[in-house]
Amino acid sequence: MSMFSKVGKSADLSQQMADKVGVDVSGIIDQDPVAAGKVFRSITLRCSKCDQQTDCLDLLSNNERLDAPPDYCLNKQVLGTMKDK
Template sequence: MGLFAKLARSSDLVQGMASRLGVDYGEIVAADPQAQGRKYMRAVLRCSTCGNQDGCSSLQREAAELDEAPSYCRNARLLSHLRGD
């Protein structure tokens, strides 16, 4: 998979995980595009290094909502923070 395809997939996975946890990443970035946009890109880059993207993709296909990010998620702590946990 090429770099841009990998980053696009990672962006979809980050957005999907956030959505399933009740986090509206679009709204967060829109509120402060420079600071939150950088944080979002770091989240996408962290996701791109995950060895379980296929498992994450499967989980997201099966679950419309999640109580918490899976333990393997490299953005679990960030998403929990954004959710206000």
């Protein structure tokens, strides 16, 4: 898989995970688009380093909502913090 494909897939997975755990992505972007862009870039790049993306895709595909990201998620802490805002 090319680097751009992996980053694109990671961006999609990150967005889906944020949505499933209840992070208000639009609200965060509206508050500070520049800072939000930096945060979401970091989340995407962290996700691209994960070796469990297939498990993540299966989890996201089989659940309408999630209380929290799975323990293996490299973004678990940051998404938890964003959810609480």
